[in-house]
Amino acid sequence: MVVALNGTVTMYCNLLTDIRIAKETGYQGIEIVGSKLYRFLDEGFDLSVIKDSLKDLPVVALGFIQDLERTEVKEHEALIRETEKICVLAEELECPTVQILTGPLIKGGAYKGHPQASRKELLSLSARNMKEIAAIARTHHLSLYLEALNWAPLSGLDDSLELINMAAEDNIGLVIDFWHMWCVGVTAESIAKLDKRYIMGVHFCDSSDPLGVRSPDETQPSRRVWTGGGLVPLKDWVDAVKSTGYDGWWSPELFSPKHWELNPWQTALNLRELLEYLLY
Numbered sequence: 001m002v003v004a005l006n007g008t009v010t011m012y013c014n015l016l017t018d019i020r021i022a023k024e025t026g027y028q029g030i031e032i033v034g035s036k037l038y039r040f041l042d043e044g045f046d047l048s049v050i051k052d053s054l055k056d057l058p059v060v061a062l063g064f065i066q067d068l069e070r071t072e073v074k075e076h077e078a079l080i081r082e083t084e085k086i087c088v089l090a091e092e093l094e095c096p097t098v099q100i101l102t103g104p105l106i107k108g109g110a111y112k113g114h115p116q117a118s119r120k121e122l123l124s125l126s127a128r129n130m131k132e133i134a135a136i137a138r139t140h141h142l143s144l145y146l147e148a149l150n151w152a153p154l155s156g157l158d159d160s161l162e163l164i165n166m167a168a169e170d171n172i173g174l175v176i177d178f179w180h181m182w183c184v185g186v187t188a189e190s191i192a193k194l195d196k197r198y199i200m201g202v203h204f205c206d207s208s209d210p211l212g213v214r215s216p217d218e219t220q221p222s223r224r225v226w227t228g229g230g231l232v233p234l235k236d237w238v239d240a241v242k243s244t245g246y247d248g249w250w251s252p253e254l255f256s257p258k259h260w261e262l263n264p265w266q267t268a269l270n271l272r273e274l275l276e277y278l279l280y
Contacts, residue, residue, distance in 0.1 A: 001247050001248065001249070001250060001279060002028045002029045002058075002060060002248065002249040002250070003027055003028055003029070003249070003250050003251075003252075003272055003275055003276060003279075004022075004027055004028065004029035004030050004031045004058075004060045004061070004249045004250070004251045005018060005021065005022035005025075005027040005029075005030045005031065005251065005252075005268055005272075006030075006031045006033075006203065006251035006252060006253045006254075007030070007031065007032055007033030007036055008033060008253050008254050008255055009252055009253065009254045009264070009267055009268050009271055010264040010267070010268055011033075011254070011255075011260045012260050012261075012264065013264050014036060014039070014040065015032065015033075015036040015037055015039075015040050015050060016040070016049075016050070016053055017264075018030065018032075018033075018036065019050075019053045019054060019057060020053075021264060021265050021268050022057055022268070023056070023057055024265065025265060025268045025269040025272055026269070026272055027057070027268070027272060028057075028058075029057060029058045029059065029060040029249055030054070030057055030058075030059055030060065031059075031060055031061040031062075031063065031201070031249070031251045032059055032061070032062045032063070032093075032095070033063060034062055034063050034064055034086060037050070037062070037089065047089070047092055047093075050093070051092070051093065054093065058094070059090075059093045059094065059095035060095070060096070060097070060201065060248075060249040060251075061095065061096075061097045061098070061099060061145065061200075061201055061249070061251075062086060062089065062090045062093065062095045062097070062098050062099065063098070063099035064086075064098070064099035064100065064101050064147070065079070065082055065083050065086060065098060065099065065100045065101065065133060065144075066082075066101045066103055066104075066105065067079065067101070067103035067104035067105060068100060068101065068102050068103055068104075068126050068129055068130060068133075069102065069103060069104055069113045069114060069122065069125060069126050069129065069154075070103075070104055070129065071114075071125055071129075075104070076129070079129065079133075080132070080133075080136070083133050083136050083137070084136060086098055087136055087137055087139075087140040087142055088140065090140065090142055091140040091141060091142065095142075096141075096142060096143060097142065097143045097144065097145050097200055097201065098137060098142055098143075098144055098145075099144075099145055099147055099175070100130070100133060100144050100145070100146050100147070101146075101147050101148075101149055102126070102146075102147075102148045102149050102152040102153075102154045102155065103149065103152060105149075105152075105217075108217055108219065109149075109151070109216075109217030109218040109219065110151065110216055110217045111149075111151055111152045111153065113152070113153070114153075117153075119153065119154075119159075122153055122154055123154065123159070123162060123163055123166055124166070126154060126163055127163055127166035127167045130144070130146075130163065130164075130167040130169070130172065131167045131168070131169055134167060134169035134171055134172050135169070137171055138169075138171055142171065143171040143172065143173065143200060144171060144172045144173070145172075145173050145174055145175045145200035145201050146160055146163065146164060146172065146173070146174045146175070147174070147175050147177055147180065147203075148160045148163075148174070148180065149180060150179075150180045150181075150183035150184045150214050150215055151214060151215055151216055151217060155180065155184050155214075156180075156181065156184035156185070156186055157181060157186045157190055157191070157194070160174045161174075161198065164198065173197070173198050173199060173200035174198055174199065174200065175199075175200060175201040175202065175203055176191060176194075176199060176201070176202045176203070176241055177202075177203035177205065177253070178202075178203060178204060178205050178206065178207075178232055178234070178237055179203070179205045179206065179207050179222075179223065179232075179253070179255075180203075182207050182211055182212075182232050183207065183209070183212070183213060183214050183215055183222070184212065184214060185211055185212035187211070188233065188236040188237045188239070188240035189240070191237065191240040191241055191244070192239075192240040192241075192243045192244065194244050195244070196244040196245045196246045199241070199244065199246045199248065200248065201248060201249050201250070201251065202241055202246075202248075202249070202250040202251065203251055203253040204227065204234070204238070204250055204251065204252045204253060204271075204275050205223075205227055205232075205252070205253040205254065205255070206225050206226070206227045206228060206229065206230030206231070206232045206234065207222045207223070207225065207230045207231060207232055208221060208222045208224070208225040208229075208230045208231060209221075209222035209231065210231060211231070218255055223255040223256060224255075224256045224257065224258055224259075225256060226256065226259060227252060227254065227271060227274060228274055234278055235278050238275075238278045238279060242279070250275060250279070252268075252271035252272065252274075252275050254267070254271065
């Protein structure tokens with residue numbers, strides 16, 4: 001197993017700082033937040049600087065392709081352009097997987113998609129888009145990992161698996177994100193029954209809300225919690241994932257502005273130590 005730094009843990013740091021912190025605090029890889037990479041490139045810096053900095057630190061994943069359900073012509077064209085852009089970068093960074101999110105969302109994170117569509121219709125149009133995106137990813141020797149956001153109509157474990165199976169592409173899996181899964185009522189017992197071939201990564205995080213309480217977006221109080229200080233039975237969830245035989249990458253994830261104000265080096269170290277304590 002590989003423990004990788006997720007750039008949300010060090011949200012206020014730039015990408016070069018994320019890479020330095022990951023190395024100095026003992027991580028074996030990094031999951032890059034795409035906006036940090038784009039920001040670096042938009043300022044005129046060359047990708048080679050990032051590649052040189054990443055020496056001896058594999059990129060396990062790159063996020064993200066957002067708003068899977070885009071169907072209007074111009075929006076769909078944008079979806080394809082964004083897919084091409086991130087896949088080119090992932091291939092250059094020798095990153096094997098790219099994140100894809102359900103949606104579409106408005107700025108801030110709330111769902112704005114197809115409120116009158118049935119679940120069957122949403123699955124159909126999303127699977128069609130996912131199949132197209134998977135084909136693009138394959139040309140760059142990449143896989144996709146789906147994160148089904150808990151406030152979108154397609155969310156949780158059952159929707160994710162059905163969507164992946166409908167797309168029927170062998171380079172698509174999912175990430176077990178503890179917070180999103182917990183919010184829609186997924187239990188450790190359900191995770192333990194999962195075929196490990198579907199799992200491409202794990203986001204290790206917590207929630208201060210009880211099981212099954214959905215969030216309207218990413219900014220809610222339930223995310224403003226230190227991992228281990230919430231209500232998710234983390235040891236049960238870690239053991240459930242391990243029981244499937246999965247042995248890939250795990251990333252601590254943190255969407256807590258309060259904790260972003262702390263020393264990011266210490267935050268990254270503490271979360272790695274907690275995750276490794278529960279893993280081993």
